[in-house]
Amino acid sequence: MAKIKVIHPITRLIIGGAQQNTMETCTCLNRNRFAAQIISGPQTGPEGEIISEVRKRGIPLTIIPELVREVHPVKDLIALQKLANFFKKEKPHIVHTHSSKAGILGRWAARMAGVPVIIHTVHGWGHHSYQKSFVRQLYVFLEKKAAPFTDMLIAVSNLTMQMGLKDRIGTEKKYTVIHSCINVDEFCAPSVDPASLKKELGIPLQRPVVGTVSRLSQQKNPVDFVRMAALVKQAVPECKFLFVGDGALRAQTEALIARLNLEQDMFILGLRTDIPELLSCMDVFTLTSLWEGLPRVIPQAMAAGVPVVANNVDGSAEVIQDGVNGFLIPPHNVSIMAERVIQLLNDSTLRKDMGLRGRQTALREFSLNDMIRKIEALYDDLLSGRGIEV
DSSP, X not given: OOOEEEEEEESOOOSSHHHHHHHHHHHHSOTTTEEEEEEEOSOOOTTOOOHHHHHHTTOOEEEXXXXXXXXXXXXXXXXXXXXXXXXXXXXOSEEEEESHHHHHHHHHHHHXXXXXXXXEEESSOSOOTTSOHHHHHHHHHHHHHHGGGOSEEEESSHHHHHHHHHTTOSOGGGEEEOOOOBOHHHHHSOSSOHHHHHXXXXXXXXXXXXXXXXXXXXXXXXXXXXXXXXXXXXXXXXXXXXXXXXXXXHHHXXXXXXXXXXTTTEEEEESOSOHHHHHHTOSEEEEOOSSOXXXXXXXXXXXXXXXXXXXXXXXXXXXXXXXXXXXXXXXXXXXXXXXXXXXXXXXXXXXXXXXXXXXXXXXXXXXXXXXXXHHHHHHHHHHHHTTOOO
């Protein structure tokens, strides 16, 4: 029996939620039934890259040099034509796009090539309230134009879907919600003992640790993490802070750390692959993002049994029940975030109970196997609706 050919265009293969989701989907789809491949632009940057990991996993990968994140009319037109030519040559049954630029160009190219089924996963809309009005309106306009010939929009959270409907991008029947899930077992049982890793990091075993896994970017808002840490430090002087990640705002963040006299207490660890182990070293996990689709790092921290304090934005509010399996904080309200972190550090019973309830949430709602089965079922349904049996 012929396999179902699926091509996943994505703008760039940096270390990020959308990219990890795409790689895990291509890895875990039933290889007896599906032949999946990725097509991407070449850009990476200080956020790191997973191009090498995609190739290591044996996922076919094609790089289009002109597929860049920035708006560039000439390169965009070339990328559009190259994508269409690629689809005509490969004749996929499904094109399943990810991220804003590849999502727009990939869907138009798939339509030009006559691909039977076109899907787009909304990991987070390209437009948000922090953009200039004309930029936001442009992204909304482009999404509206692509929606009519998109067979299905996969939203990673219900709030993501509601945002799209509010902006009149597609109709409700065009949407389905499939959470971006994780390998829960990997985070429940890290391979390295937390005590030995804390020793390696130079943190005494009994010192409490507050951390985050994020990017040093405007969206992730690292300066609020530093400001929160300064307030926590006043109440819990022995506390240490870990920032796992990198990005364009590193110099600005390090300058603020120095200005607030946190150089001996906060460690920016840069890009790391041992995320489950680092999470296991944390007593409290925080996330100061200003907008999100559904941040995979929250269920990752929950699976590790670490209580989460996060900004109340978009998909974060769908994972966290405030006061039950974590705390939700109004964006930029650093003082309240610090209060919640201090509360958890000072109450070991609350910390343990909230961590346990978070783990139950991760196990119940964020299993990678469940996500893959839902995606496979969606592929089958859409192909069947086109009268295609493979």
